[in-house]
Amino acid sequence: MNVELRHPARQRPERVKPAVIDCDIHPKAPLEALRPYLAKRWQDYLATYGVRSRHGFAKGYPYPKGTPQAARRDAWPPGGGLPGSDLELMRTQHLDHYGIEFGVMNPLSPSGQGEQNPDFSAALASAMNDWQIAAMSGPEPRLKASIIVPYEDGEAARAEIHKRAANRDYVQVFLLSRTAEALGRRRYWPIYEAAVEHGLPVGIHVFGYSGWAMTNTGWPSFYIEEMTEHATSSQALLTSFVMEGVFARYPELKIVLIESGFAWLPALGWRLDKIWKRLKDEVPHVTRAPSELIRQNVWVTTQPMEEPEDPDHLIEVMGWIGQDRILFASDYPHWDFDDPFLALPPTLDAEQRKRIFAGNARALYRFA
Amino acid sequence: MNVELRHPARQRPERVKPAVIDCDIHPKAPLEALRPYLAKRWQDYLATYGVRSRHGFAKGYPYPKGTPQAARRDAWPPGGGLPGSDLELMRTQHLDHYGIEFGVMNPLSPSGQGEQNPDFSAALASAMNDWQIAAMSGPEPRLKASIIVPYEDGEAARAEIHKRAANRDYVQVFLLSRTAEALGRRRYWPIYEAAVEHGLPVGIHVFGYSGWAMTNTGWPSFYIEEMTEHATSSQALLTSFVMEGVFARYPELKIVLIESGFAWLPALGWRLDKIWKRLKDEVPHVTRAPSELIRQNVWVTTQPMEEPEDPDHLIEVMGWIGQDRILFASDYPHWDFDDPFLALPPTLDAEQRKRIFAGNARALYRFA
Numbered sequence: 001m002n003v004e005l006r007h008p009a010r011q012r013p014e015r016v017k018p019a020v021i022d023c024d025i026h027p028k029a030p031l032e033a034l035r036p037y038l039a040k041r042w043q044d045y046l047a048t049y050g051v052r053s054r055h056g057f058a059k060g061y062p063y064p065k066g067t068p069q070a071a072r073r074d075a076w077p078p079g080g081g082l083p084g085s086d087l088e089l090m091r092t093q094h095l096d097h098y099g100i101e102f103g104v105m106n107p108l109s110p111s112g113q114g115e116q117n118p119d120f121s122a123a124l125a126s127a128m129n130d131w132q133i134a135a136m137s138g139p140e141p142r143l144k145a146s147i148i149v150p151y152e153d154g155e156a157a158r159a160e161i162h163k164r165a166a167n168r169d170y171v172q173v174f175l176l177s178r179t180a181e182a183l184g185r186r187r188y189w190p191i192y193e194a195a196v197e198h199g200l201p202v203g204i205h206v207f208g209y210s211g212w213a214m215t216n217t218g219w220p221s222f223y224i225e226e227m228t229e230h231a232t233s234s235q236a237l238l239t240s241f242v243m244e245g246v247f248a249r250y251p252e253l254k255i256v257l258i259e260s261g262f263a264w265l266p267a268l269g270w271r272l273d274k275i276w277k278r279l280k281d282e283v284p285h286v287t288r289a290p291s292e293l294i295r296q297n298v299w300v301t302t303q304p305m306e307e308p309e310d311p312d313h314l315i316e317v318m319g320w321i322g323q324d325r326i327l328f329a330s331d332y333p334h335w336d337f338d339d340p341f342l343a344l345p346p347t348l349d350a351e352q353r354k355r356i357f358a359g360n361a362r363a364l365y366r367f368a
Numbered sequence: 369m370n371v372e373l374r375h376p377a378r379q380r381p382e383r384v385k386p387a388v389i390d391c392d393i394h395p396k397a398p399l400e401a402l403r404p405y406l407a408k409r410w411q412d413y414l415a416t417y418g419v420r421s422r423h424g425f426a427k428g429y430p431y432p433k434g435t436p437q438a439a440r441r442d443a444w445p446p447g448g449g450l451p452g453s454d455l456e457l458m459r460t461q462h463l464d465h466y467g468i469e470f471g472v473m474n475p476l477s478p479s480g481q482g483e484q485n486p487d488f489s490a491a492l493a494s495a496m497n498d499w500q501i502a503a504m505s506g507p508e509p510r511l512k513a514s515i516i517v518p519y520e521d522g523e524a525a526r527a528e529i530h531k532r533a534a535n536r537d538y539v540q541v542f543l544l545s546r547t548a549e550a551l552g553r554r555r556y557w558p559i560y561e562a563a564v565e566h567g568l569p570v571g572i573h574v575f576g577y578s579g580w581a582m583t584n585t586g587w588p589s590f591y592i593e594e595m596t597e598h599a600t601s602s603q604a605l606l607t608s609f610v611m612e613g614v615f616a617r618y619p620e621l622k623i624v625l626i627e628s629g630f631a632w633l634p635a636l637g638w639r640l641d642k643i644w645k646r647l648k649d650e651v652p653h654v655t656r657a658p659s660e661l662i663r664q665n666v667w668v669t670t671q672p673m674e675e676p677e678d679p680d681h682l683i684e685v686m687g688w689i690g691q692d693r694i695l696f697a698s699d700y701p702h703w704d705f706d707d708p709f710l711a712l713p714p715t716l717d718a719e720q721r722k723r724i725f726a727g728n729a730r731a732l733y734r735f736a
Contacts, residue, residue, distance in 0.1 A: 064650075182585040182593075214584045215604040216597065217550040221612060222650055225550075227643045228607045228636070229584065232600040236583040239596045244589060263638055266681070267631035268596070270674035275595045278704070282432070282590055291677075306638035309659075313634070313684070336646070 017099035018353065020340045021361035023301050024205070024258050024329035025094070025103040025143070028069070028084030029131045031110050037127035037134075045120055053114040054180065054209035064223055067335045075333030083333040087140055094332045095142055098340045101358060102367050103143050103332075104171055105132055106205050106258060111148045113176050114209025121150035122160065129164055137169040144365070146174035146203060154190035161191070165198035171365045172201045172256065176208030177230070177237055184240030192250050201254035201299070201364055204237070206230040234260035235268050238294060242272060245285035247293035254364060256299045258329060263306035263313075266320040269294055295322055299364060301329035302356065303338040311345040318352075326356045327364070385467035386721065388708045389729035391669050392573070392626050392697035393462070393471040393511070396437070396452030397499045399478050405495035405502075413488055421482040422548065422577035432591055435703045443701030451701040455508055462700045463510055466708045469726060470735050471511050471700075472539055473500055474573050474626060479516045481544050482577025489518035490528065497532055505537040512733070514542035514571060522558035529559070533566035539733045540569045540624065544576030545598070545605055552608030560618050569622035569667070569732055572605070574598040602628035603636050606662060610640060613653035615661035622732060624667045626697060631674035631681075634688040637662055663690055667732060669697035670724065671706040679713040686720075694724045695732070 031051070035043055067073075071083035075093065079086065095103060112124025125148040132145035147164045149157035157173075164170045173195045181187060183204065195202045207230075213219050214229045234257055241247055241255065272290035280286060286293070300321060308314050318326055330338050344353055361367070399419070403411055435441075439451035443461065452458065463471060480492025493516040500513035515532045517525035525541075532538045541563045549555060551572065563570045575598075581587050582597045602625055609615055609623065637659035644651070644658050654661070668689060676682050686694055698706050712721055729735070 064647075179585055182583065182588060185589070210585050212584045212586050213580050215550060216580045216582045216601050217547055217578050217604065217608070218580050220550060220604070220608060221553070224611050224640075224643050224647050224650055225604070225607050227647070228639060229604065231635070231639055232603045233584050235600045236585065236588070236593070236597065239593050240585070240588065243592050261635075261639055263635035264632055266676065267599070267629075267635060267674055267685075270631055270676050271596060271599055271629055272592075274672065274675050275592050279432075279592050279595070282592055304642065306635055307642050308634065308638050316681070316684075317635075 018340070019358040020098055020100050020328060021358045021367065022100050022103040022330045022332065022340075023256070023327040023361055024303060025090075025105050025332050026084050026334060027090070027105045027107055027132065027136050027143070028082045029107060029110070029128060029135070030082060030085060033085075033135065034110065034124065034127040034131055037130040038123055042120060042123040049117075051110055052116045053109070054116055054211045070334045072333050072335055072337055087136060090333070091140065094330070095140070100142060102361070102365070104146065104203070104361075104365065105136060105143055106146055106174060106203060107132060107148060108205070108207065112150055113148060115150070118150065118153045118156065122153065122156045125150045126160060126163075129160070129170070133167070133169055144171040145169050146172050147200070148174050149191060151175050151188060151191060152180050154187050158190040158194040161194040161198065161200070165200060170200070172203045175202060175204045177204055177206045177233055177260070178208030178210035180210060182240035182244075183237050184242070184244030184246050186244070189246070192246060192253050196250050196252045199366075201256050203256040203258050205258040206234065206260055230259065231261050231264050235264055238268065238298065239272065241297070242290045242293050243283050243286060245283065247297045248285055248287060251296060253297050254299060255297050256301065256327065256364070258301045259303060259331065260300065261304060261306050262300040262321060262326075263308070263317050265294070265300070266317055269320070295325075299325045299327055299360070301327045302343060303329040303331045304336055305338070305343070311347045314345055315347055323352055323355060324360055324363075327361045328357050386708070387726040388466055388468050388696060389726045389733075389735065390468050390471040390698045390700065390708075391624070391695040391729055392671060393458075393473050393700050394452050394702060395458070395473045395475055395500065395504050395511070396450045397475060397478070397496060397503065398450060398453060401453075401503065402478065402492065402495040402499055405498040406491055410488060410491040417485075419478055420484045421477070422484055422579045438702045440701050440703055440705055455504060458700070459508065462698070463508070468510060470729070470733070472514065472571070472733065473504060473511055474514050474542060474571060475500060475516060476573070476575065480518055481516060483518070486518065486521045486524065490521065490524045493518045494528060494531075497528070497538070501535070501537055512539040513537050514540050515568070516542050517559060519543050519556060519559060520548050522555050526558035526562040529562035529566065529568070533568060538568070540571045543570060543572045545572055545574045545601055545628070546576030546578035548578060550608035550612075551605050552610070552612030552614050554612070557614070560614060560621050564618050564620045567734075569624050571624040571626050573626040574602065574628055598627065599629045599632050603632055606636065606666065607640065609665070610658045610661050611651050611654060613651065615665040616653055616655060619664060621665050622667065623665050624669065624695065624732070626669045627671060627699065628668065629672060629674050630668040630689060630694075631676070631685050633662070633668070634685055637688070663693075667693045667695055667728070669695045670711060671697040671699045672704055673706070673711070679715045682713055683715055691720055691723060692728055692731075695729045696725050
């Protein structure tokens, strides 16, 4: 819904605003902004080697060039800088305009995630965690931070979670979906263990740096195929969580799928249940039906929601996942931003809207 | 539904049998059976080099070892040989027992598909096409053949289709899903062009030899994950067909997805339509909504069907795809065989059952 171009936010009429908690806001720290939070060693390293991410964009930049920074055109700060970097613009254009009660920040690059040098990955992630508080959550308490972790090194990620968790301005642990191995694998378990220990949800945002081709027939030709691939790779990711036994081992683990869509989830659950019933001796650690485990451990965000011809089909999908598991997300300031005024299907009743807009996130993230 | 173990076919009571056309029967030609159909040059080659498929099972055999040949235990011929190789057993155990009117044969290895040497790939495929008629369709007219093509070489595949199409015992062109590139890519277009020219559907059966990892996070740990991957890779495959413009270019092309499941199809259509509406300038050759193109060009088979908790959800899924697009398939003689007596959800009405069991296949394959 490319609404921001048709209806610029500032021209929209005032009406009663629902309480909204936005579970996907992308603040932007330019590399220079992170530099003060890096030790001298890493400042020097950065000057000499720069950022070297796992697939290094060798295959091309993952967003269309026509939307630089993948951003809404009106999100570029008039005073200069990148979309998501100007707190004042984020306040007026987004937080104030929509009456956002809380916004969960999910910083993408440069955040050290996917960086090949493991120690530099940890240093950059930690700098991004400092920056989120200093530049955003400190001056603007509506904005909550995510603990960026150098996820390819499980123990370093665990240490970063322990370091940050006492500060309640951090509300989740943050991962990307394209990882070196499937996220259910044991190398990532220290992350889940630490998240459960501190009662923090683990948000998994699509994109990342796996280094593997996007499909089992190689790289696709079109960006549209990459956008579709987020839904299929999220199916593989959840399958990995279930079959590796992560959900059975950590029943308290709360996984939030961000920007994956979710209409594919019931069909995945049906398929997994059917196969598991016949082949469960391969995974004796999975003692309950996959669909039960998914419903126990998984939350999803709305943006970008699938839009069936018949909106009732979306309500049925939400019913399968659980009405208490759907979280509103705008993806501000990116080009495929969802307007809170327009995002939810009109067939949802008032109670359902309240839960999706704020109630579910309030419970999950334990906002006061 | 592991029914063959609980209810051996021979003990099931007689009842009125519906007309059944089975769109996925796997005959088995041992390599020795193909040898007479190979030129001397390739017989010698086979003796010296053997079969060398694209990923060469370097990563392990793709079926569990406990079910050799991925077969039902009762499908091993008492007189010796491999499941699917004994026409007499196939007749009594399957065709006669279930009153199968026609069965579409989908031969898997050794069929030359995925063989690395392109000329040997073409020779083996051609031998398999000879064998199907000589050993199966000739003596048993209920069994119809698939034209096996050396798909990685588009022009060689086209030539094989031209060579076979006049013989109406061949009812479709046969591909596997894991190919060197996504099946929408131009290298495969000669196959679609020839199929359309002869009015033959193109069946795409899951499995194959892409050489790429199964997911964008590498190889999964468990066989269950590979079984799930068939559904996600089929989503990528259909996306490729749509976005590369194959369905727009060949509106008469009939694609049959075999053994992929199909409950994921509506969610894929919703997602593709939404993304396409916003990014269609990337694919100007795609001038109609992806979901319309999918409904124009795609058929699906039942085995293995997803089994929702609420069977009405499956009926809704079938309604989205089109009740005229669902084809019954048993997968005989494989372990995950679907029993025609038990496979369809009881909530389907009599008319729907008739179409799925036989009417849709009769129209698609133009059976008399």
